[in-house]
Amino acid sequence: MANREYGQFCGLARAAEVVGQRWTLLILRDLLVGPRRYSDLAAGLPGIPSNLLSNRLKELERDGLIVREARSGPDRAIVYTVTPRGADLQPVLDALSRWGAADMRAPREGEIVTEASLISALRVAASGGSPPAKPFAFTIIAGDIVIHAIAGDGAVKVGAGPATDADLVIEAGPGFRDLLAGTLDARTALIEGLVAIEGDPALLDDFTFIFRVPYSPSA
Numbered sequence: 622m623a624n625r626e627y628g629q630f631c632g633l634a635r636a637a638e639v640v641g642q643r644w645t646l647l648i649l650r651d652l653l654v655g656p657r658r659y660s661d662l663a664a665g666l667p668g669i670p671s672n673l674l675s676n677r678l679k680e681l682e683r684d685g686l687i688v689r690e691a692r693s694g695p696d697r698a699i700v701y702t703v704t705p706r707g708a709d710l711q712p713v714l715d716a717l718s719r720w721g722a723a724d725m726r727a728p729r730e731g732e733i734v735t736e737a738s739l740i741s742a743l744r745v746a747a748s749g750g751s752p753p754a755k756p757f758a759f760t761i762i763a764g765d766i767v768i769h770a771i772a773g774d775g776a777v778k779v780g781a782g783p784a785t786d787a788d789l790v791i792e793a794g795p796g797f798r799d800l801l802a803g804t805l806d807a808r809t810a811l812i813e814g815l816v817a818i819e820g821d822p823a824l825l826d827d828f829t830f831i832f833r834v835p836y837s838p839s840a
Contacts, residue, residue, distance in 0.1 A: 625638045625642070626638055639684050639686070640686075640710065642677065642680070643673075644666065644669050644673060644674070644677055645677055645680075645681065646714060646717070647666055648662060648666070648674070648677055648678070648681065649681070649686065649687075649703070649707065649710055649714060650714055650718075650737055650738070650741050651665050651666070651735075651737040652687060652701055652702065652703050652707070653703060653707075653708070653710070653711050653714065653741070654736075654737045654740050654741065654780075654781070655780070655781070656690070656692070656700040656701065656702040657700060657701055657702075658698050658699065658700050658701075659674070659678070659699075659701070661700075662674060662678075662701065665735045665736065665737050666735075667733070678701060681707070685704055685706050685707075686703065686704060686706055686707035686710070687701050687702065687703055687704060687707055688701070688702060688704055689701055690702055714741075715741075715744065715745050715748065718741060718742065718745045719745050719748070719749070722742065722745065722834055725798070726798075727795075727798075734763055734764070734766065735766070736766050736768060736781055739761070739763055739766055739768055740768055740779050740780065740781065742834070743761070743768070743770055743779045743832055744777070744779045745834075746801055746832040746833055746834045747770075747772070747777035747779070747831060747832055749832075749833040749834065751830055751831065752772055752773075752774075752775045752776055752777050752831060753772055753773060753775075753827065753830075753831060754773065754774065754775065755773060756771070756772065756773030756774070757771070757772045757773060757788050757789070757824070757827060757828075757831070758770075758771050758772075758784040758785070758786060758787045758788050759771075759772070759784060759787060759788065759789050759790075759791060759828055760783040760784045760787040760789075760790045760791070761791050761793060762790065762791065762792045762793065763792075763793040763797070767781075767782060767783050768780065768781055768782065769781075769782060769783055769784035769787070770784070770831075770832070771784060772831050777831060777832075787820070788820060788821075788824055789818060789819070789820035789821065789824040789825065789828060790818060790819040790820060791816060791817075791818050791825070791828065792816065792817040792818070793816065794810075794814065794815045794816050794817065795815055796810045796813070796815025796816055797815075797816055798834060799815075800815070800816060800825075800829055801829060801832050801833060801834040802833075802834050803829070803833065807822070807825040807826050807829060808822075810825075811825070
């Protein structure tokens with residue numbers, strides 16, 4: 622569309638034309654976590670009008686970043702999934718997320734955490750930590766959201782749902798971000814009830830060592 626064009630023969634301008642529209646980056650963030658039905662996307666982006674979500678999905682399809690596919694299995698649901706071209710954006714979105722997180726302290730009024738945003742945040746945090754050689758399985762609970770993180774062999778995987786045979790279950794409270802930013806130590810977080818766990822308390826130190834969110838002291 623002409624109103625999306627900047628009129629410049631420039632890679633950044635072309636990228637902004639494709640992904641610079643309102644809500645587009647968050648739609649891509651959610652789809653980079655995994656395939657989603659339309660209803661899943663709408664539920665994970667509660668502030669987006671239905672017609673705008675439909676328009677953004679059509680634009681992303683037209684630009685070759687996502688496709689619609691029929692799920693295998695009994696439900697045969699139609700889901701949206703990223704193409705290889707769309708998957709190329711993950712490092713870009715992770716870098717933007719890391720940059721934005723450095724200036725975050727606490728949620729603003731009305732802000733929520735979604736499953737995809739928490740998965741994305743921990744994936745980004747893992748890039749700033751130190752993946753262990755020894756395997757660990759964590760379940761992280763934030764309100765009604767339950768996700769897992771599997772770390773070991775120098776890699777970290779984060780996904781939806783609880784971990785099988787989790788070494789540590791963490792219930793994220795108001796001190797969770799400060800814990801990962803290193804401005805709150807694990808012992809204090811547990812004593813003050815800012816984070817709750819099931820499992821060996823020593824593993825909370827391992828968790829914070831693996832997942833380290835960016836922090837700007839001036840934020």
